[in-house]
Amino acid sequence: MPIKLNSSPVKGLATCLVFLCLVFFCGSGCRKKESLELYHKFPDKIWARFNILSFEIPVKQVDKPYNIYLFTRFTKEFSHEQLEFNMVMNTAAGEERIYAYAMKVKSASGAFLQAFEGDSCTGTILLKHDLKLARPGILKIEIENLTPRLTTEGVMGVGIRMEQSGK
16 A cells, blocks of 8 residues: 655755745846946036036956946026036956047937937946956946036936946
8 A cells, every 4th residue: 555745844944945046046046137236316407517427336346247327317507408427437457448428418409319218318328348357346436527517407416326237
């Protein structure tokens, strides 16, 4: 006569362990890419010309490349066709990279290129694609407003987003 194992606590425990292992492996395979956002808000919606923004991003993994974006929230008071800025990036390995950028915000006719959601729109520009870092530590990014006026009205804030590029 065959032995019934349906009521055995050992079979229930084994089934539970197999289920937990499956959940763990499925969850680790579907993990989202690592992403981090830092944001400087301007309460008066004005970015002063010599207000250099500093972002310090902790980097733990260096085995995968990263994409780094700058995003800016604009109001309708922003009067320029583009936002010009300078970026200085210092890695934990001691490498320094300096670039000048121009984020297109309006068309030549003066229409905003991004759709407004409420009282603002968000512009985004890719700063670095597939950035490979040699050493974990703090990645420092400084953003300097290069608009040729002392103040740039219509800027609600500026942020940096760093995410694994997926390669």
